[in-house]
Amino acid sequence: MADVLVIGATGTTGSRVAAFLRDRGVPVRPASRRHDLAGHVRFDWAAPETHAPALSGAGAVYLVAPIGVAEPAPLVAPFLDEAARQGVRRVVLLGSSAVPEGATGLGALYRLVRDGVPEWTVLRASWFMQNFAGDALALRARDGELLSATGQGRVAFIDAGDIASVAGHALIDEAPHNTEHVLTGPEPLSYADVAAALTRRTGRPLRHRAVTADELARHFAAHGLPPDFAATLAALDTGIGGGSEDRVTGTVERVTGRPARTFREFCARELR
Template identity: 55%
Template structure:
């Protein structure tokens, strides 16, 4: 199979590409800088430069689809690309969305609802919040490293944090398995944790205290707006408020059902990555 992986240097794209390559599939690793990925064909791809779309699609029959980062309404950018992909011979598309965004909802939800009319084979991955938010370049991880604190408006709300390695395992199966699920797959870890719980595990694993500061919705929105467009800051603060209300307090069996093994626990993920990323 010839798989185009968008965002191939990102959190899930890099892991998905690595799994596909290890399984013997041809991978075209697409990113804005066409950054080389071992054993993959590099391709330059920018959502906002349509001239990069055709060359990236050339010969691909599967696409791992990651929406443009920070785009509240990506459909006007993504749907023309998906029509071009269909016309170029792409047979199967796997879209990365979010557990917080249902079909027809905001952001990638509109693209989600359009897939059945465009492709006979498709899947939408709807993972919960990434465990890697605390080990990579995410603002939470930076805050933990620099000031040993987390700030959220989630209150005591709980989340089924999921390991990006588990997301990649499900993505690789959805892209190359004998039959695409033609549905959405909600992905979580094996347990739900509050941010107080997260701070406690981070403290234990790193040996240095981490504190979770509870802030209001308005404080969170204003803090995010220092680095993000106001509309996107509002959306993220609203997601914190939804978590506080219990919206993400769930676990699913999707990872185990697809991969045949349980999803990784948060502590295990941190212990695997903490030596060089926390």
């Protein structure tokens, strides 16, 4: 069996995808920008010279787009060309439920993947539950408040482990999926619901504060996101406020054979 190249193998989903594959005896080639990780190949979107060596001998790729880049296609397209040249047959792309296929942004990658290799899957995943744990929570937290521009809009947040399970199946199932999977958790929650759940679990008071998309973008930028990417990310909140993410799909259970994890289960497992 050819190796599976896992881009972002130290990240939220990539680390879980790598673990899923290892548990099933699949040869994994974890990739990272870091130079000092034993067993990892070096891969940096901004360093094209790392792409061909990382792909050498791989039969499939778990692809996470460049983080913080508003227009990733110019970086990803040459990589996919090189993957095809080296005989990679299958690519599984981490996309977003909030971003449909389009000419710009993350949505531009869906067509590139579909047209670039014979076997493909686009995972249009909902917002991660893990965004509310550890250091990730700081991106939306300020002085005991959880910031969003969603108003009363709801999201069926998904556990990253469920994304990884679907990704793993898409990478190793005998029959290629050749489709977009819209992945959600089992229940739509507002940010006020999330703040209340975090408060109950941790005992530390947290309440939702509704802000404008512009204010949220400034907050994201102050936490280190590039301004254009911060604005793109904040603008997605307004879509949530309009109901764009208020939906539940059964894709996780259909692909993996078990129900998607609830937010309560996530809190019990990952929050202290």
